[in-house]
Amino acid sequence: MQGYIIDIKKVRDDDLLVSIITQNRLYTTYRFYGARHSLINIGFKIDFELELSLKSSLPRLKEVLGLGFEWILDTKKLYLWQRFLKLFYPHLKDIEKIDDFYMLELDMLAHKMIKQDTKRAIIETYLNLLFFEGRLNSSALTCFLCEKSIENNFSLVRSFLPTHSYCSYSRDFEGSKIKDLFNARKVISFDDEECGYLWDILMQGF
Numbered sequence: 001m002q003g004y005i006i007d008i009k010k011v012r013d014d015d016l017l018v019s020i021i022t023q024n025r026l027y028t029t030y031r032f033y034g035a036r037h038s039l040i041n042i043g044f045k046i047d048f049e050l051e052l053s054l055k056s057s058l059p060r061l062k063e064v065l066g067l068g069f070e071w072i073l074d075t076k077k078l079y080l081w082q083r084f085l086k087l088f089y090p091h092l093k094d095i096e097k098i099d100d101f102y103m104l105e106l107d108m109l110a111h112k113m114i115k116q117d118t119k120r121a122i123i124e125t126y127l128n129l130l131f132f133e134g135r136l137n138s139s140a141l142t143c144f145l146c147e148k149s150i151e152n153n154f155s156l157v158r159s160f161l162p163t164h165s166y167c168s169y170s171r172d173f174e175g176s177k178i179k180d181l182f183n184a185r186k187v188i189s190f191d192d193e194e195c196g197y198l199w200d201i202l203m204q205g206f
């Protein structure tokens with residue numbers, strides 16, 4: 001089986017609970033001496049096997065092989081990737097069966113990151129996720145706080161919920177840019193500094 005590690009918790013000295021997102025499920029597994037295993041790290045893609053144990057409800061993680069990315073030695077890219085992957089755990093942890101959308105998007109993102117700017121690629125993947133989950137309402141932009149339509153003073157808060165900048169006391173964006181974001185799910189019209197702002201919103205959580 002293949003998947004991406006999205007959470008690691010230390011138990012005892014060197015053992016780990018390792019949560020892995022795969023095509024159809026999120027697994028939380030037990031790995032003996034996992035802390036000493038260099039391939040077991042947040043964001044890493046691995047090939048692995050699971051062994052069911054009578055003593056524990058958690059399957060044991062075995063036969064781990066690393067499936068590298070072209071950019072794995074680019075520490076800046078890896079750091080941003082890991083911060084993004086971490087956010088999947090609180091988002092999906094209570095769902096056992098998941099749609100293959102998540103794994104496919106991550107595979108595509110890892111590929112896009114070979115050439116594309118990392119933050120931009122990740123933000124656009126996140127927009128696809130919001131759209132897939134039916135949380136990106138592009139037809140009419142209504143303020144999340146006052147529930148009135150937004151004609152001017154466009155802004156965004158956590159989960160890219162649209163607001164009036166005066167309602168959320170947050171940054172103003174040009175309406176055309178916000179519409180691009182919601183309709184095309186692209187950040188091409190945003191400059192790097194604005195993308196940095198979008199990135200900070202995303203890092204607040206899904």
Ligand SMILES: [Zn+2]
Nearest residue numbers: 143146164167
């Ligand atoms: Zn408002």
